[in-house]
Amino acid sequence: MVVNATGFRARYLADDPSLHPVRGQAVLVRNPGLTNWWVATGGEHPRYAFPRGDICLVGGTHEQGVLDPVPDPGTAEDILAAVATIDHRFAGAQPLGLRAGIRPVRPVPRVELMHEQDRTVVHCYGHGGAGWTLAWGTADTVAGLLASATGRPAATNGR
Template identity: 45%
Template sequence: MEHGPGDEVIVVGGGVVGLTTAVLLAEGGRRVRVWAREPAERSTSAVAGALWWPYRIEPEPLVGAWALESLAVYVELAGRAEETGVRMVEGLHAHMRLDGLGPWATRVPGLREDADGLRARLPLIDMSTHLPWLRERLLKAGGTVEKRVVTDLAAVPAPVVVNCTGIGARWLVPDPAVRPVRGQLVVVENPGITTWLTSVDHSSGVSTYFFPQPGGLVLGGTAEEDAWSPVPDPAVAEAIVARCAAVRPEIAGARVLAHRVGLRPARNAVRLERRPLPGGRVLVHNYGHGGAGVTVAWGCAREAAGRACPAA
């Protein structure tokens, strides 16, 4: 395909939101370069437990539509689980009720209420497989990924710039409304657990959840507002294991494989908008996805690509 100079797009940020947006733009016929400070494997996205579910993200009416669009994509990708890292896994949202959720919940296939909470078979994404798969899909579509540090969005040399920098948008835009919600996880050898569970109190900074991933059982978690430390806290890790073991006692003796910390890029609302740059160029913001970047990645990418290049 021949590309003109106006077809070039630079996506700043190489996590799940940036890569997914870049894939849709490249497959829509644009010449796409992703500029990222670090490889996807070192991004916040790589730390995610990555169960599809809207969590700590606003505004709900828009989030519901983005999440449902992404759900449809993940259901399709689950047909190639080894390649894409997406599996459909049964589980329980403990103590949760349908009447506490938005209209989007009625459109989630198989979501049902019982005495314990909400049960469903939902996408669970292994990010260690999914992020490299997204990158490879982008490369196959003619895109590139480059290690670049951006300090000024207006100086990025492309007719269209898409800002998918997550927590980095706090300084780069700058947007002080972006703030971290720190999440700490523990990965243990899976003692045979095949279903996921979440038990979340949104008024608290701690929760209980476990996700069976190919590389181990992921235990969580925390949601510490405005906490910046990337270093795992041993006491917090011990408490996470104890909370999960209270639900499934076999977790107590499981060997610890890894500790993880990620800074969710929280904002009062996702920022997804088109802005002008000098010289008739275009900047599209796509950041502030909180704890649900994976959940809304495809829906937000579709909208961002449409704003960036209306014909894409």
């Protein structure tokens, strides 16, 4: 039994050409007084601000096919300018840190049980920017698929 949760590398491991990289970039700044998060869509990139105590994570980008994990300072400036037009409290914000990550994206996340050659494989990848949000649910689904394949009850974490 194999669980394939290899992120972007599943493109090669599972021979899945529908999986592609999308780079996201964000900036850490001092919190200007934000108490609730917000997300603005409709532009070239989604923009957001997530307060985390004394700092805020603001972003973002959605760069199709970009594999470079190194944050770009010019992109950070663009993010800060765009966020400041949405929420004026961010005007003049200075970066405390830059973040970038490669998100494995498919048209629809792949969470399924397959019988391949001489083994059983549970695939779980392609969630894109929602991977963190969907992790608990897909982990429960994977546990259920493993239980059905082995005939053993799924372990639970008490939730």
